[in-house]
Amino acid sequence: MSIIDSPKKLPSVDRLLNDQSIIALIDTHGLPWVTRQIRISLQVIRDKVIAGDSLTSVELLETISHQVASAVQPSLRRAINLTGTLLHTNLGRAALPETAIAAMNEVARGASNLEYDLKTGKRGDRHTHCATLVAELTGADSAVIVNNNAAAVLLTLNSLALRKEVPVSRGELIEIGGAFRMPDIMSRAGCKLVEVGTTNRTHPRDFEMAIGRRTALLMKVHTSNYEIQGFTKVLGESEMADIAKKHEIPLLSDLGSGTLVDLGHFGLPHEPTVREVLDSGVDLVTFSGDKLLGGPQAGIIAGRSDLIEKIKRNPMTRALRPDKLTLAALQAVLHLYRNPDQLAETLPTFRLLSRSLRELEQIADRIKPAVSEFCDQYQVDLEHSHSQIGSGALPVNTVETVALKITRPELRRPGKALAQLAGSFRGLPIPVIGRITDDALWLDLRCLTDIDEFITNLQAAENP
Numbered sequence: 001m002s003i004i005d006s007p008k009k010l011p012s013v014d015r016l017l018n019d020q021s022i023i024a025l026i027d028t029h030g031l032p033w034v035t036r037q038i039r040i041s042l043q044v045i046r047d048k049v050i051a052g053d054s055l056t057s058v059e060l061l062e063t064i065s066h067q068v069a070s071a072v073q074p075s076l077r078r079a080i081n082l083t084g085t086l087l088h089t090n091l092g093r094a095a096l097p098e099t100a101i102a103a104m105n106e107v108a109r110g111a112s113n114l115e116y117d118l119k120t121g122k123r124g125d126r127h128t129h130c131a132t133l134v135a136e137l138t139g140a141d142s143a144v145i146v147n148n149n150a151a152a153v154l155l156t157l158n159s160l161a162l163r164k165e166v167p168v169s170r171g172e173l174i175e176i177g178g179a180f181r182m183p184d185i186m187s188r189a190g191c192k193l194v195e196v197g198t199t200n201r202t203h204p205r206d207f208e209m210a211i212g213r214r215t216a217l218l219m220k221v222h223t224s225n226y227e228i229q230g231f232t233k234v235l236g237e238s239e240m241a242d243i244a245k246k247h248e249i250p251l252l253s254d255l256g257s258g259t260l261v262d263l264g265h266f267g268l269p270h271e272p273t274v275r276e277v278l279d280s281g282v283d284l285v286t287f288s289g290d291k292l293l294g295g296p297q298a299g300i301i302a303g304r305s306d307l308i309e310k311i312k313r314n315p316m317t318r319a320l321r322p323d324k325l326t327l328a329a330l331q332a333v334l335h336l337y338r339n340p341d342q343l344a345e346t347l348p349t350f351r352l353l354s355r356s357l358r359e360l361e362q363i364a365d366r367i368k369p370a371v372s373e374f375c376d377q378y379q380v381d382l383e384h385s386h387s388q389i390g391s392g393a394l395p396v397n398t399v400e401t402v403a404l405k406i407t408r409p410e411l412r413r414p415g416k417a418l419a420q421l422a423g424s425f426r427g428l429p430i431p432v433i434g435r436i437t438d439d440a441l442w443l444d445l446r447c448l449t450d451i452d453e454f455i456t457n458l459q460a461a462e463n464p
């Protein structure tokens, strides 16, 4: 076995391309791409050898296969969400039910009646596949589906309030996750935001005073990621609906998460359902497909059919429309809501939300030995903690959960060690994402579903 200890001893690219193990790679990935990967590897190795390192020719081939293996990994990969945030925007929000995955599969492989009316043989409307179900489940006249809820808000404002004024309570001028700020969306939609009331209190007379000739609609925004407490007053939907009716302008409510069922069934406080909000006199609601609804990324606009028709006529609707995979998945998820009593079994979001502490404790007991082995310098304890819903659904409410708390009690400042350990978890074949708080790395087990896979995944790695 030859030792490579100077750049001169490095094999040429051509020689490597004729090596038996590399020929196999060329069969799969093609000559140009493998050649590029070999050049990248050789450059790295050359730099190391110049710096005084040496390696065997076998190690050199291993380095190249490693480079190839890591380069073929897709950058978008699945991960295991143990952050304690159930609907984590950065981790892709809701897990889809198998029926939705099957529905996507069904339409992905070939043609479908996406915009084709099978009765008449004429052009159809892609929105109807889900709009009919949304109407059935919420009591809305009609609905339109777009790419996400931000798009739903933008499109609704642009369709109904272009170059006009929209009064919103100062207590509801939200920012969600950085880029979504209500004032910015208003200006991009081409409307003029009229701020009403004060941060903590808005009265009916404040709206009355703000309404003028140029007012297009009234808007209410669900304060998704905070709550103003203390000496506060905001107008409820029906109070705002009375004012809107009196002035003959529509009322829009951006619900953010929105829910079709009473969350009380899942141990959460009651949030008005989309049906209740529409019943209270709101003309249009907007909500997300992948928050508490538990479906794919989508935005749903539901309500009065004349307003929905106006929105559909806006050319922006075409630019914001969802694709067939989304519509297939959303339709399958909405179907499950026809049997709300079964949702805790049929819909992953609610299934995860309704897992008992007993079940989570059993999971903790099962995985603890493997986790302890993976983190051999650390102390691993089972702890009760709190999971959040996330994505702006129920900002101040949490559900009790069970977590593994990983600490280094002998270190006065364990920050660096914990960050490194968190990095090792992220570096696993299936990345595991935890949360660092209070001088500990927490693995919240509420969203851990495949225990055997989790243990195999840990064992596949070398110790950090």
Ligand SMILES: *Cc1c(COP(=O)(O)O)cnc(C)c1O
Binding pocket: 148, 149, 150, 151, 153, 176, 180, 221, 222, 223, 224, 254, 255, 256, 257, 287, 288, 289, 298, 299, 391, 392
């Ligand atoms: C989450 C949220 C949005 C944005 O919805 P996306 O689905 O993330 O586009 C808009 N408004 C409110 C109130 C929200 O909570």
